[in-house]
Amino acid sequence: MNSAILYALVGVGIFSLGLYALILHPHLLRKILAINVMGSGLFLVLIALAKRTGEPLPDLVPQAMVITGIVVAFSATALALALMVRVAKENHRAELSDDESQQP
Amino acid sequence: MNISDYLSALLLIAGGLFFLAGTLGLLRFPDIYTRLHALTKADNVGLGLMVAGLAIQADSWAVVGKLLLIWGLVLLAGASVAYLIANGALKRGIRLWRR
Amino acid sequence: MDRLYLILTLFLLLNLAAGMWRVLRGPSAVDRMLASQLFGTTAVAILLLLAQLYEREALRDVALLFALLAAVTAVAFVRRLWQSHEHK
Amino acid sequence: MLFDALLGLLLLGLAWLLLSCRDLFKAIVLFVAFGLLMAIVWVRLDAPDVALAEVAIGAGLTGALLMSALAKLPVDNPPGRYSNEKTHWLLPLTLALMLLLVASGLGYALWSLPVIAPGLSGEVAANLEQSGVSNPVTAVLLNFRGYDTLLEIVVLLLALLGVWSLNSLDATPATAEKPANLVLDTLMRLLVPLLILxxxxxxxxxxxxxxxxxxxxxxxxxxxxxLLLAGWRLPTALAGLPLRLALVAGPVAFITLAALTLLNARLLELPVEHAGMLILLLETFAMFSIGVTLAALFLGQRPQERGGSA
Known part of the structure; x- marks a missing residue:
């Protein structure tokens, strides 16, 4: 087992933790954090697997994609946070409820 | 290993010890102000010693300049943040620790 | 020398892990913020050591950027969060 | 290897803690620390370009954005209060088991992948001379897969439009920032020119x-x-057309170039002899637009224009 596979496995673990929290936690800020954590896990898998070229230099195409991914993830987070603040203003709580009758 | 290597190793290890001291201070000191004190002083000295140790090993003056610039920036940010946090904490009436 | 660099990076990483305890314990938001400042300085040191170890100039640029941006999160905390919530 | 194992464990532990702790502020601080460790991981994985992006976004923008969002949440809703009391214990257990199954499947798939897989690295190296730059990552982003970058800048713009249209629904005035004190002001004066440099x-x-x-x-x-944190606001004279021009400069430069290359050969296929110059030009416009868009995303609402039509 080399360090690339180690980091790829860590990436899978982080992704799963993020997915678990995304489904389970009701607070919207936590969900946004969970999506970001999932993204980081995914990037980790991509970059770690790109290291298996058998040469000193890793495969650089996934690296370029991950750079755009990081910037896009940030802008998506900004939009999601704006939505969350809006929901909090309407509902007086930054959570989504299962129960329709609870909505004001 | 020659003399400059030994000197640089000495500086690096001393820097590491300062980092350890900073972490211990952060964990063990009783209130915000003393923790702030441990953190900003010990860590910045630790980084300074490490920068000195690495500068001895550096290949060119450009690298030395960049190392010093990094240290200067960390000092600037550390000092400003320490002031902002201590000032804010005092204004909010977070009390000083007394024995 | 390379062995020393590696040992020191490992030591600093352990230091960082120990500092995590202060983030978890708090007790106040300021204490957590302070711990994250510690992480910034430690990460700069780790990056500089790795730059020397791998002989890659680009890693010093990463450290430089870190040092430049170390204050931003803390300033945001002081100016935004502290002024709206009374996060003690 | 020991270093990598410790770093991996720390990452997993941090992810678990930041997603499960009760205090939301604690979660944000842990998330910032998580990003910092990710930057060190990118360095370990031979990806300094990614590390630079992670540091610039993670240390400079994400923490500040999350904290100001937390500050905007209503105080009467205690941050971190759980409201899933009704959730039966069976749901988390089932979910955890299912995800464990998925994760072990993925892990097994990764484990059984070939140890050496060159991917596209050979093709990038072979065509690098034609790209006009010698950093392969820049060559991929701006030349070989330029259309990805174009669409990515457009995504940034769309996100900003979304944020602006959310805020135009209610006419709450911008939160008045207290004037900066001397130390903060001096810090800005030193850091902002350095950052631009x-x-x-x-x-x-x-x-x-x-x-x-x-x-x-x-x-x-x-x-x-x-600058925004120190209380600076965009002058109203610049908030109208000049701001919009800055926002679209990157996409427009890209699209113009795409149209020109369509006349000649194929979409965004840069002529070899001018490629270096064209990439620098494109990057300058793109940098400007990306910078302005990200800062505007942080501000979160449309800046006040002259005439007060905002």
């Missing part, structure tokens, strides 16, 4: 060493975030 350096260095438009744009945005 470093952004220019990263853009220029991006042609043959790690760096480029994205990292430089994020650094510019961090300078903007610092």
């Amino acid at each position: 470093v952004a220019a350096y990263l853009l220029w260095a991006g042609a043959n060493s790690p760096g480029g438009a994205f990292q430089a744009g994020a650094v510019l945005a961090a300078a903007g975030v610092l």
Whole structure:
């Protein structure tokens, strides 16, 4: 087992933790954090697997994609946070409820 | 290993010890102000010693300049943040620790 | 020398892990913020050591950027969060 | 290897803690620390370009954005209060088991992948001379897969439009910031010019060493975030047309170039002899637009224009 596979496995673990929290936690800020954590896990898998070229230099195409991914993830987070603040203003709580009758 | 290597190793290890001291201070000191004190002083000295140790090993003056610039920036940010946090904490009436 | 660099990076990483305890314990938001400042300085040191170890100039640029941006999160905390919530 | 194992464990532990702790502020601080460790991981995985982007976004923008969002949440809703009392214990257990199954399947798939898989690295190296730059990551982003970058900048713009249209629904005035004190003001005066200088350096260095438009744009945005935090606001004279022009400069430059290359050969296929110059030009516009867009995303609402039509 080399360090690339180690980091790829860590990436899978982080992704799963993020997915678990995304489904389970009701607070919207936590969900946004969970999506970001999932993204980081995914990037980790991509970059770690790109290291298996058998040469000193890793495969650089996934690296370029991950750079755009990081910037896009940030802008998506900004939009999601704006939505969350809006929901909090309407509902007086930054959570989504299962129960329709609870909505004001 | 020659003399400059030994000197640089000495500086690096001393820097590491300062980092350890900073972490211990952060964990063990009783209130915000003393923790702030441990953190900003010990860590910045630790980084300074490490920068000195690495500068001895550096290949060119450009690298030395960049190392010093990094240290200067960390000092600037550390000092400003320490002031902002201590000032804010005092204004909010977070009390000083007394024995 | 390379062995020393590696040992020191490992030591600093352990230091960082120990500092995590202060983030978890708090007790106040300021204490957590302070711990994250510690992480910034430690990460700069780790990056500089790795730059020397791998002989890659680009890693010093990463450290430089870190040092430049170390204050931003803390300033945001002081100016935004502290002024709206009374996060003690 | 020991270092990697410790770093991996720390990452997993941090992810678990930040997603499960009760206090939301604690979660944000842990998330910032998580990003910091990710930057060290990118360095370990031979990806300094990614590390630069992670540091610029993670240290400069994400923490500040999350904290100001938390500050905007209503105080009467205690942050971190759980409201899933009704959730039966069976649901988390089932979910955890299912995800464990998925994760072990994925892990097994990764484990059984071939140890050596060159991917596209050979093709990138073979065509690098034609790209006009010697940093392969920049070559991929701006030349080989230029359309990805174009669409990515458009995504940024769309996100900003979304944020602006959310805020135009209610006419709450911008939160008045207290005037900055002397220390903060001095810090800004020192850091902002340096940040702009470093952004220019990263853009220029991006042609043959790690760096480029994205990292430089994020650094510019961090300078903007610092200014906004210190209480600076965009002058109303600049908030109308000049701001919009800055926002669309990157996409417009890209689309113009795409149209020109369509006349000649194929979409965004840069002529070899001018490629280096064209990439630098494109990157300059892209950096400017990315920086302004990210800073505007942090501000979160449309700046006040002259005439007060906002």
